[in-house]
């Protein structure tokens with residue numbers, strides 16, 4: 001099969017459907033995901049060896065998308081009760097759900113225990129105490145893992161951002177053993193495993209191997225203290241190729257390298273190995289389509305004003321993130337350098353800077369690699385309705401989310417008498 005996103009006589013296609021036709025039929029801005037691309041990313045992961053993949057729901061929480069992963073047998077990594085409800089609505093199984101997050105509320109813990117999630121990834125002693133108390137009230141035993149913070153050296157790995165000491169996430173390494181002991185002593189908790197999540201958009205395997213060495217040392221200590229560890233959860237964080245020069249390892253090779261590294265330690269027992277990828281499962285399986293509203297060439301800069309803004313795709317303005325921008329059709333002529341900016345009343349509302357493009361008013365553009373942290377970070381700022389979302393499957397188009405209506409945005413608001 002051709003790659004899910006490909007060109008036919010210069011025109012961009014998502015599987016069997018032209019992007020121009022999608023924009024015409026469903027309007028822009030518009031998120032479009034390829035089912036084949038999602039499935040290929042999942043298969044690339046599980047092709048690396050006997051692992052369990054938990055889709056990080058915060059990357060893309062559309063129930064149509066999550067439902068496709070549920071059909072493949074994937075698990076889910078969630079960070080809120082809302083995400084848990086979405087997974088269940090999508091046909092996901094509670095017993096495949098890992099409940100992460102640094103600030104779980106009483107209600108969220110209750111819900112997780114009630115539906116029977118597979119594991120709570122816990123990040124502190126007060127969180128253990130709260131979970132133990134709630135499980136006790138419910139007459140249940142909650143399965144737990146501790147999220148440890150391996151403090152991977154940021155000098156060697158500058159892109160590591162969540163696996164550091166001065167970070168709000170995880171249990172500090174030196175506190176891990178006493179925290180495991182505390183957990184093992186709580187009668188409504190059962191220790192199942194260990195997890196870490198060291199950062200995002202990581203483009204080499206080395207920081208994972210460094211973190212794994214530390215985690216595996218800790219596992220030896222914890223098991224030495226008589227507490228069994230049944231699974232190792234490596235977290236997510238693997239990067240994708242956004243088209244700006246960062247080339248991450250192939251997903252299958254990445255999984256193989258991690259499994260080989262674990263194998264080398266010759267542990268007395270086989271442990272399950274879990275992953276929690278978000279971006280690397282979803283990121284390059286989606287694009288955002290947008291239309292050129294106006295062109296404003298100028299002495300200092302040429303501005304291309306599009307109908308998608310920072311409320312629709314927040315990553316450029318939030319993280320200075322790069323997304324490739326392409327015209328959906330490829331007209332002949334001379335290109336220029338453009339700043340591709342949105343309509344929101346903020347100078348920070350831009351999607352791409354200094355892009356070499358041949359543009360005409362009314363052209364449809366594709367913003368690539370928008371399948372992860374795209375729609376899920378969209379907002380209604382400037383009272384803008386959020387885009388529709390589609391899944392393309394061969395020649396079939398599924399509307400997995402309708403475009404919001406403006407009325408729905410103020411439906412819960414009330415005039416003052």
Ligand SMILES: *Cc1c(COP(=O)(O)O)cnc(C)c1O
Pocket residue numbers: 056058059077079100101197199200201235236237238276277278279280372
């Ligand atoms: C965000 C997150 C992930 C997914 O990260 P990606 O960079 O999208 O792979 C996985 N696990 C946890 C705990 C997270 O917070």
